[in-house]
Amino acid sequence: MPTFAWLSTYVRGAFMKNVPCEASDQLDPDEYLVTRNDAQGIITYVNGRWYPATGYAPSDLIGAATKMLYHADMPSQVGSDVWATLARGRTWSGLQKLRRKDGSAFWALAIVTPDLRNGTVAGYISVRTRADPAQVAVAETAFAQWKSGKRIRYRMRNGEIVRRRRILRSALDMMPALNSARADAIDTIRLMSGGDLSRRISNDRERSNRKPLIESLDVMRKGFVRAVRDMRASTLATRSAASEIASATVNLSHRATQQSASLEQAAVAIEQLDRSVQSIIDGTTQAHGKTQSAAALAAQGVSAAQQAGRTMSATAERATRIAGISSMIESIAFQTSILALNASVEAARAGIEGRGFAVVAAEVRALSQRSSTAARDIRGLVDDTVAQIEAGAGQVLTNEKTIEQLAEAIIGLEKVVASIAGATHQQGIAISEVSRNISDLSGAVAHTAAMVGQAATAAEALLDQSNALDVSMAAFRLSETDR
Template structure:
């Protein structure tokens, strides 16, 4: 026991816990070894022996199914259906070959190997007889197939089944033995672990009792010192005798007591300084609150002015938009007027062309009248030569000549009028062309005006948007200023509260009893 009393608490606890940990590790290692053995045995049962049993039972099931297929082939008369049943049997035979190959790869030595060899030996004649019966059934030799089924096939099948059952029984016996071994080892390890757990509990309790006794007395001294400090008495002194952790704890508490006394003295003087400073901060905060309220009032007036300016700019933008729309309408109207003038110019040109055509026709008529006059004159001369017989013809020729002269006179007058009309139409065409050019210029100018009005409208809209943004910014600034004003008021209240708390801290620090000097 003296050995433990001269050691530190850490060493004593480490030795005690080390002993407990060693026992726990021993328990864990033993349990792990047992679990590993049990796991290996169970793995052997599940992954090897149970798989072998399943494969052997599959062989037996396939044999039963093969017998059913053989009976179907013998009983049915449909050759196609019989061939289909034979194909099913061939598939079963291939499956059996695969199962036997897997068993041959996993059963290599010992009695199971001998049983597997016997199984293969009994399977060969059974399979040969089955194939002969199938050939007879497929060849419609049903009586021969029945003789094979009730004759040699039945004992061969029974021998095959007996070999399978023997190997299955052996594997199941191995599985039962493995499970029983696992249970026995588990029971044995459980008792060992219970013994180790009891030993660990006894050893841990003894170590805890011894370590606790060596800690209680110094801890009581530490509690007494802490209670005097909690009562505000920082003038006590503790005599430290030990060098272990409890002695170090008492020394640390003594240093804490001394440092706390120094700290309380500094806190007391600091609280007095904080009280004086908080009074000055309260005065400055009140002045800041007044200035903030003045700024908030000015910002409210600015926000109202910006709202009025935004309303005016919005109205100007709306007016510019209306003017832009009116200019666009005027431009469209001027464009339609220009198109009408262009159509009038085209019509006047057509009239001028028709007048010229009429003048040409009148010229033709004048030429015909002139030729008619000459012909009438020639007819009168010929009538004069004819004497009395040509008098009537001379009268007619005179009338024709007179009519031709009147036609020529009328044609000259019409030609004169048409010429004057053509000149007037040409003048009208020129005037209408000038009017069309003027209308085109008007259309261009109106379009320019409409474009300028659209630009003015867009600029007014941008100004309106900018004014709205400025108005929003001023509103946000107003709101922020009001919030700042509220924060300043809260800061003033907090500063006043700080001043009061500093005063209370001075009072609280004065309650501690410090050593003299």
């Protein structure tokens, strides 16, 4: 009994602290609500029917105390009977008045079973279904008497509400009813073992003395019905999801294959581009080398032009000196001619003795005249040469400036080519990296395509299993209302 001591206090607190509700209602005929509590009375599990039936979402109930579900009109006699029945290790079955989240009340037939684990009570499991209207009418009267404490004509035994004077008669009538209940239970179990869940179990007033057995079987049948319905719904959803997954994976596999082919084409194109860039790099490297050579030749040309300019300047200077010497020779020849003329005059004055001298003077004069003519010719040639040298020096200077400009242009071109070569080299490195990345990505996509193919195979297997499960579930027969 100490194992269930917490339940008595817990139930009494639940019945005393709730706020009364105004409305009364019933569950649907085939509805059932399941809760599981731990040893401290905390809800650890609720099935999915609580929300549509009561407005409580699973998050509202899990982790909460069960007392939040009970209505204030529940008397303490119900809790005492629940405790006494569970303390004997038996299942309690009776009516409870519960409250919805909006405050409205509803009646339910509750079956509370101890949750035994390794021989120890870990809590209890409660299954609540629709209550019989006739039993609800009796419970309304009994609950009111128990709450008021006056003229108590009813008592509760194992969840069943009976008049005090009928207890003895119920005991005398129990044996025939139990035999009938046993036969009905055997028939029901045989049908259920064959997968036929369509037979509803009657629980009329004449059979109230076999109520726990009948109600337990009916709750079990309803549980099987709900499980079959849920499994069919889950199978249908699984089959639909598996079909969608199979279709999606096939489509994804096709797209992955296309993407892999596209990546392979891109990899080939990148490889071709890489080879082209490498060719460009080689060409720019050669162009860079040639521009460096051209820049060196241009520098040599500038130096040679400068040297030619200096040489022509020196030649012009020498020609000018030659012209000066020619002028001096011409002056000497002119003076010699005058001296020869004077000598001829003096020889004429001397007479016969001066004839020989006169002949010599004439020859000297003739030589001086020819020397003067030759000097004038040389000076003319020198002047022409100097003029040509000066013109050539000007042209050399012009050529020197042109060569210098050409050298500067070649040097600038060499820098541009060097920059292009560096950029092309970096581009080649980047393209090579892109090529490697595309190759890796192509391998990853191919691996993904293979995995998608495996997923498609698994989805098809899941679809086959869903179909097989659906065929297996078809072995269970439900009534039209249960479907």
